[in-house]
Amino acid sequence: MSSALRYNTxxxxxxxxxxxxxAFRSGKTRPLAYRRQQLLQLARMIQENLPAIEEALLADLGKPKFETSVTDAGPLVGNALYAVEHLEEWAKPEKPKVDAWRSSWDTTIYYTPKGVVLIISPWNYPWVLTFNPMIGAIAAGCVVVLKPSELVPTCSQLMAELVPKYLDPDAYAIVNGGPAETTHILDLKWDHIFFTGGTKIGRIIAAAAGRSLTPVTLELGGKSPVVIDDGFDDLELAARRTLHGKVQNSGQLCVSPDYVLAPWDKVDALAEAFKKAYGEFFPDAEPLGANSDWGKIVNPNHHARLRGILERSKGEIVIGGQNDGDRRIAPTILKNVSADDSLLEEEIFGPILPIISVDSFDEAIQFISSRPSPLVIYAFTKSEEAKQKLLEQTDSGSLTLNDTFSQLIVHEAPFGGKGDSGCKSMATPALLTTVTDLACSDGGYNGKYTFDTFSYQRMYNNIPSEAEPFMAMRYRPYSGEAYKTMNNAAKANIPTA
Structure with missing residues (x-):
């Protein structure tokens, strides 16, 4: 398989x-039968080309085929079929309850496709983060341009070859290129832009969208913490489940556990639990061994960045820390890490996990709430009080108790960030200095929520002529009787509390 990536002019x-x-103006993507057929074709594309997808991910990221099946192929086939199964239900017009005097107006909400949408996906999970949003866009009746990352050339080239073979080329297309091509893409008019990636590029996407008042969804990232509650004693479970989340895709995952906050009197025991879990995960060979299936960092620049922040850290390495010349870094756990350590400066996005000591669960909450909202907060606790404190005193895209990573398979609930970790907004053309300058609401997609992202709710009313006797009082010349009647709403009783 060639990794040579052809850029589009x-x-x-x-x-x-x-x-x-x-194609969108022609209306060809609107019939549900058409959408269903394209969704089935997308599922077939993934299913029938799984060996090639596995090879591409191995070439670009050194990803084991087990992870490809669990995190890419399986979810995509399943999500496409789920959309097919629920398509009529999602697209069904809604009849909202209205005041009695408007009951004859036939008020209806129609789910209408936004139109021509652009999906810009990252390198870390190139297949699922490209085609999962596309599933929602197809289901909504949109046409879609996909812009995968040039940093995974084998995957992006394979996508360019497969998409026109399986999907309608008049309605769905892949565009490949680097920063120059992406800049040209953003100069075109879109009806929605969906971006998954880092905050730096997110600001550029948002600013470009703002120039044309294009709605934009930003799925970003952030430093997602793991909190160990004071009363949680099963540290082996916490270590095993946290390490499992950390080693996915060699830590190159937006919901990867970024750091651990643990009571100081549990840190040493937690470190030993991580050592045990590490030995269970790699029983036969070191991760950097010749026969290891441990994945690679995406490119030498990111590899060097990770080596740099690890070398500058003043934390004590519990296990790991090795690296090689083939873009690999062993899973690394550190303890005695301070709040101003190099590992706390930015999202790690690699297989390095620092443990920070805190005096109490309340101090951990203060630590989290004083920083930008993460994509997810993980907490190991059996306490209802601790759960309520996390819900009421912290912000995050999601909250997961007693596990990591598994929230991604819950397609019945929205996935997305809040503030710096993601948003869904009508961007403003102002120069952006932080992602929160968007004044955006939280982002969110998964299942029907992806369908909703690429739809807009179009209101319909049909006011019958028989309503004219009532409507007549709104006409000029205004009478005192009409004023009294029409002013009733302003004089409504207001409850005291």
Whole structure:
């Protein structure tokens, strides 16, 4: 399999945009039968090309095929079939309850496709983070341009070859390129932009969207903490489940546990529990051994960045710390890490996990709440009081108790960030200095929530002529009787509490 990635020219990108825009205006993507057929084709594309997808992920990221099946292929096939099963239910018009005097207006909410949408996906999970949003866009009746990451050339080239073979090329297309091509893409007019990646590029995407008042969804990341409650004693379970989340894709995951907050009197026992879990996960060979299936960091620059922040750390390495010249870093656990350590400066996005000592659960909450909202907070606790404190005193895209990573398989609830970790907003054209300058609400997608992201709720009313006697009082010249009647709403009784 060749990893040579062919970039699209500016002319090709413009032509693709025009072709898809024409297809949307023709209405061909609106019938549910069409959407269903395209969703089934997407599922077939993944299922029938699983060996090639496994090879591509191995070439780009050194990813074991087990992880490919669990985190990429399986979810995509399952989510596409789930969308097919629920498509009619999602797209069904709604009849909201209205005041009695408007009951004859036939008020209806129609779920209407937004139109021509752009999905820009990252390198860390190139398949699921490209096609999972696309499932919702297809289900909503949109046409879609996909822009996968150039940092995973084998995967992106394979996508470019497969998509036109399985999906309608008039409605769905892959565009490949680097920063220059992406800049040209963003200069075109879109009806929605969906971006998954880091906050730095997120600001650029949001600013570009703001220039044309394009709705944008930003799925970002952040430093997702793990909190060990004072009264939680099963540290082996906490270590095993935390390490499992950390080693997924070699730590290159937006919901990867970024650091652990643990009571100081549990830190040493927790460190020993991590050692035990480490030995269970790698029983036959070190992660950097010749026969190991341990994955790679995406490129030398990121590898060097991780080596750098680890070398500058003043924490004590409990286990791991080794690296090689083939873009691999062993899973590394550190303790006695201070709040101003190099490992706390930015999202780690690699297989390094620092443990920070705190005096109490309340101090851990203060530590989290004083920092930007993470994509997820993980906590190991059996306390209802601790749960309520986390819900009431912290912010995050999601909260998961007593496990890590598993929230990603819950397609019945929305997945997304809050503030710096993600948003869904109508971007403003102002120069952005922080992601929160968007004044955005939380982002969210998964199952129907992805469908909702790429739909807009179009209101419909049909006011019958028989309502004219009532409507007549709104006309000029205004009478005192009409004023009294129409002013009743302003004089409504207001409860004292």
């Amino acid at each position: 500016f002319e090709e990108i413009t032509e693709i945009h025009a072709r898809l825009s024409k």
